[in-house]
Amino acid sequence: MAEEPLIRWDWIGRNADRIGGLLVDNVVMGLAPVAIGLVVALPVGLACARWRRLYQPTVGIINVIYSLPSLAVFVLLLNVFILATMPIVVVPLTFYALAVLIPAVVDGLGSVPDPVRQAATAMGFRPLRRLIQVELPIAVPVVIAGLRVATVSSISLVSVGALVGKGGLGHLFIDGWQRQFPTPIIVGIVLIVALAVLADGVLILAQRLLTPWARARRTA
Amino acid sequence: MITFEGVTKRYAGGTVAVADLDLEVPNGEITVFVGPSGCGKTTSLRMINRMIDPTEGRILLNGVDVATVDPPTLRRGIGYVIQQAGLFPHRKIVDNVATVPHLLRWDKRKARERAMELLELVGLDPGLAGRYPFQLSGGQQQRVGVARALAADPPVLLMDEPFSAVDPIVRTSLQDELLRLQSELRKTIVFVTHDIDEAIKLGDRIAVFKVGGHLAQVAGPATLLADPADDFVREFLGRDRGIRRLSLVTAGEVRLRDDNLIAERTDVVEARDRDAPWLLVLDKDSRPRGWARTSELPAAGTMAEAALTPYHGFGRDDSLRGALDAAVLSVTGLAVALDGDGRAVGTVSREDLLGGLHG
Ligand SMILES: Nc1ncnc2c1ncn2[C@@H]1O[C@H](COP(=O)(O)OP(=O)(O)OP(=O)(O)O)[C@@H](O)[C@H]1O
Numbered sequence: 351m352a353e354e355p356l357i358r359w360d361w362i363g364r365n366a367d368r369i370g371g372l373l374v375d376n377v378v379m380g381l382a383p384v385a386i387g388l389v390v391a392l393p394v395g396l397a398c399a400r401w402r403r404l405y406q407p408t409v410g411i412i413n414v415i416y417s418l419p420s421l422a423v424f425v426l427l428l429n430v431f432i433l434a435t436m437p438i439v440v441v442p443l444t445f446y447a448l449a450v451l452i453p454a455v456v457d458g459l460g461s462v463p464d465p466v467r468q469a470a471t472a473m474g475f476r477p478l479r480r481l482i483q484v485e486l487p488i489a490v491p492v493v494i495a496g497l498r499v500a501t502v503s504s505i506s507l508v509s510v511g512a513l514v515g516k517g518g519l520g521h522l523f524i525d526g527w528q529r530q531f532p533t534p535i536i537v538g539i540v541l542i543v544a545l546a547v548l549a550d551g552v553l554i555l556a557q558r559l560l561t562p563w564a565r566a567r568r569t570a
Numbered sequence: 571m572i573t574f575e576g577v578t579k580r581y582a583g584g585t586v587a588v589a590d591l592d593l594e595v596p597n598g599e600i601t602v603f604v605g606p607s608g609c610g611k612t613t614s615l616r617m618i619n620r621m622i623d624p625t626e627g628r629i630l631l632n633g634v635d636v637a638t639v640d641p642p643t644l645r646r647g648i649g650y651v652i653q654q655a656g657l658f659p660h661r662k663i664v665d666n667v668a669t670v671p672h673l674l675r676w677d678k679r680k681a682r683e684r685a686m687e688l689l690e691l692v693g694l695d696p697g698l699a700g701r702y703p704f705q706l707s708g709g710q711q712q713r714v715g716v717a718r719a720l721a722a723d724p725p726v727l728l729m730d731e732p733f734s735a736v737d738p739i740v741r742t743s744l745q746d747e748l749l750r751l752q753s754e755l756r757k758t759i760v761f762v763t764h765d766i767d768e769a770i771k772l773g774d775r776i777a778v779f780k781v782g783g784h785l786a787q788v789a790g791p792a793t794l795l796a797d798p799a800d801d802f803v804r805e806f807l808g809r810d811r812g813i814r815r816l817s818l819v820t821a822g823e824v825r826l827r828d829d830n831l832i833a834e835r836t837d838v839v840e841a842r843d844r845d846a847p848w849l850l851v852l853d854k855d856s857r858p859r860g861w862a863r864t865s866e867l868p869a870a871g872t873m874a875e876a877a878l879t880p881y882h883g884f885g886r887d888d889s890l891r892g893a894l895d896a897a898v899l900s901v902t903g904l905a906v907a908l909d910g911d912g913r914a915v916g917t918v919s920r921e922d923l924l925g926g927l928h929g
Pocket residue numbers: 581582583585586587605606607608609610611612613614764
């Protein structure tokens with residue numbers, strides 16, 4: 351045990367296929383909740399911005415779900431879905447994503463300066479066109495900031511699912527822990543961090559391309 | 571013409587912002603709504619383009635009740651400029667200006683050409699077209715706001731304190747620019763301000779509002795200053811109402827004297843014969859060099875050797891206020907009228923300037 355190296359490269363080589371499969375699982379299970387979350391958060395956020403009184407209750411409900419101990423939720427869902435399939439991870443993570451994205455959409459729309467909204471109305475924009483051509487584009491930087499938080503946490507939270515049989519790279523942690531063997535743990539951590547950094551980088555890039563006017567403001 | 575007929579606006583909560591307003595805004599003129607904060611200027615303005623609907627009464631635009639027109643359609647025919655410019659931060663300047671042409675489905679190229687034309691019209695470098703709003707100064711943004719409002723060539727322009735967020739020097743140049751534009755475009759402009767000086771400078775007609783949404787007086791600037799309808803208006807115009815009147819009259823009309831102008835090569839002996847306490851010494855191009863006191867001329871020589879006191883000049887296009895300012899600044903009590911090339915054409919005293927007011 352004493353001369354056991356921290357990383358056994360040969361183990362990585364032998365298990366490359368399995369690691370690859372878990373990596374793909376982790377990507378899918380990490381990104382799906384954010385994608386679903388965004389699709390849901392947009393209309394819900396719009397409704398909350400339009401009818402302010404919906405906002406507090408909606409965020410309240412989502413936060414309660416968000417605050418449930420993640421493991422308990424996984425186990426609960428395991429009973430619902432019986433088999434350890436992707437939904438047992440994707441469903442709770444979608445709530446996590448919503449807890450970040452709904453406020454992001456509402457705050458994003460709230461970041462539209464009042465004079466801008468009024469000017470748009472006074473120029474003769476109808477409400478839907480104003481929303482699509484003026485308010486949503488201006489909300490993009492705040493929404494993307496929310497997406498970054500949601501994406502990075504979602505990718506790393508997937509690993510918790512390993513405890514109930516579906517956790518992407520998290521399975522490497524269990525492997526390593528059960529066998530007192532650090533290599534899989536290190537591989538898992540490195541890959542998750544790399545995934546998160548990569549996803550974040552892609553979003554930053556998307557933000558730069560989508561909102562050159564906001565980037566210019568930062569560097570001004 | 572915009573006609574307010576018995577217009578009242580009562581907000582939820584009971585505030586009466588505008589009370590039974592009857593007012594006609596003639597076409598092709600600048601009508602200024604002026605009054606203290608909260609007197610209903612913005613509310614009145616926004617009822618014209620239906621950003622706000624009146625509780626009672628109606629507003630006619632060239633005879634058509636605006637309540638019968640679909641608001642977005644109505645608004646595309648009415649330019650609107652606000653204090654903070656309200657430019658779209660995510661759109662380049664050229665696209666900001668082309669907003670209404672785009673809404674009206676103009677051909678893309680035509681909309682762009684029109685936007686470029688307008689940038690020039692409002693005095694902006696066309697090179698700014700590709701920038702985003704935050705890359706412009708406040709004054710430039712405000713010009714873009716004006717260009718955007720004019721893009722589809724609407725006959726009516728509503729301006730709500732458009733220049734009050736910029737510094738005084740920029741404000742003056744924006745005001746001058748608006749007057750220049752208006753002399754070309756002859757739009758029907760409603761201009762809201764709480765600055766009486768701005769109202770007097772820009773308004774063909776001025777509507778003074780009192781708190782509670784009542785109209786106190788509607789008149790041209792000269793009438794308003796000479797003959798305020800009541801104490802409220804008198805107080806609102808301020809104590810220097812008389813002095814302000816001077817800014818409405820151009821100095822081109824004042825009677826000048828020229829027997830105190832003297833060429834520098836003139837002999838002092840001859841100068842002493844002039845019946846004037848001060849003589850304005852001119853160089854060979856008739857440009858003034860300064861004042862010489864007749865009683866303190868040198869014993870001999872020409873006027874070129876006389877000790878000189880600085881002079882203060884005004885142009886023929888300046889207001890009487892500018893001329894009086896020059897006269898007050900000068901120890902001689904005389905202002906020097908200059909032509910376009912800086913040549914002295916005559917002088918006028920404080921007394922004559924003020925006397926002219928009542929003549
Ligand atoms: N949406 C609103 N709801 C309730 N009251 C309002 C609303 N908008 C304006 N008021 C009230 O109506 C009155 C007139 O407001 P308005 O904005 O027309 O004034 P204003 O003359 O433009 O003032 P300012 O010079 O400060 O811009 C004020 O007492 C204001 O508080």
